[in-house]
Amino acid sequence: MKNAALLKDLADCASPETLLAAILKHYPQLTVPIDVEAIARSAGIAEFRDLDVDGATSTLMADIAKTQGIISVAAGFSAPRRRFAIAHQLGHFLLKAQRGDRQCTSRDLAENRRDTPHRKEEMQANRFAAGLLMPKPLFASFVADLGKPAIAHLPTLAAAYRVTLEAAVSRYADLTQTTCAFAFIKDGTVRLTRPSRSFPALSVRSGDPAPAAVGSTAPKEETAWFPADVRDWLSIARDVRQPRLAFQTSRKANGFQLVMLYVDAAAERRADEEAEKLANERPRFGR
Structure with a gap:
């Protein structure tokens, strides 16, 4: 009506x-x-x-x-x-x-x-x-209640809101304050990437081969964070300090795999502050 x-x-x-x-x-x-x-x-x-x-x-x-x-x-x-x-x-x-x-x-x-x-x-x-x-107030509150970022949260969100996993991932990436990104992989090939607003520029594109490391983790390990090689995923200039990048992966049916990339933004800020402090304390010698 x-x-x-x-x-x-x-x-x-x-x-x-x-x-x-x-x-x-x-x-x-x-x-x-x-x-x-x-x-x-x-x-x-x-x-x-x-x-x-x-x-x-x-x-x-x-x-x-x-x-x-x-x-x-x-x-x-x-x-x-x-x-x-x-x-x-x-x-x-x-x-x-x-x-x-x-x-x-x-x-x-x-x-x-x-x-x-x-x-x-x-x-x-x-x-x-x-x-x-997935209304912003409800979705953001639901995500906050789930606790620390984890790939296992995405199927939970999809089931609760009765949306596809792709829709839940896209909404999560749009609304999260976390520095993260997602990659959907099919049979070893990147099908789709979805970074959050604060995530560094990705170097992988749809159609690219997935980095070898994501294929070496067992399904039972999807709750663990693994160190990721920045060169596999990010476009970082040589003169810029590389962030510490971690990933989780979850394998689905029919050759599908979801990867979550994560940068601890707070830890990166501390590292930048420490590097700046050391640079300022380093003695300078005049000619």
Whole structure:
């Protein structure tokens, strides 16, 4: 059922962030997993259907004024992927600058670039979907309660919020204060990397061979931190002190592997301060 007060506030929103703020205002008692279909109905989505369209994984049909819409999702989608697809199409529906009818592919539902108008719109819908399914206040509190950073937290987050592991990792990287990065690996090849905002520039890219060290750890060791060779992962200038880098890895089915890279930012600050102190204390001899 439509929520008239919510619709009034949403009409004034022009970005994923303002849309999410309006929704959180009207649903202050949200609990996880988020009931995405109930929120979509309150915002004007009249029906959800199974989709059977070649090439598309989800679609949106809406009237010209975008007051009412229908979302369809591929029938074979798992529950986490279906929930994200619904949230993604709801983003297209609520972002008034975007046209109402959409046919989105799996690539669209993973888009994070903005270098073309199409990619920018898909990225905005994905930002909205992540924020709706994993609201910042709830997600940040949940992560804090888990304690020190660990790769084992990511499946826990994915299960609690009923999202894919990739979606949980992406949201974690967006919101964490930890200096960390993630790499998804398939059969020894890097498929996707996701650094946090404070993490140094990665040298590995999608399609690169995974560093040999990540393949030598046993699955039972996923709770241990191993020293990582900075040269395998980071683009660091020769005249810059290399940070101490550690990693954890978790192996999944069918050749998939998740790697978490970690830099202890506090320890790095202390090391920089110590190096600066030693440099200042070193005697200088004039000619």
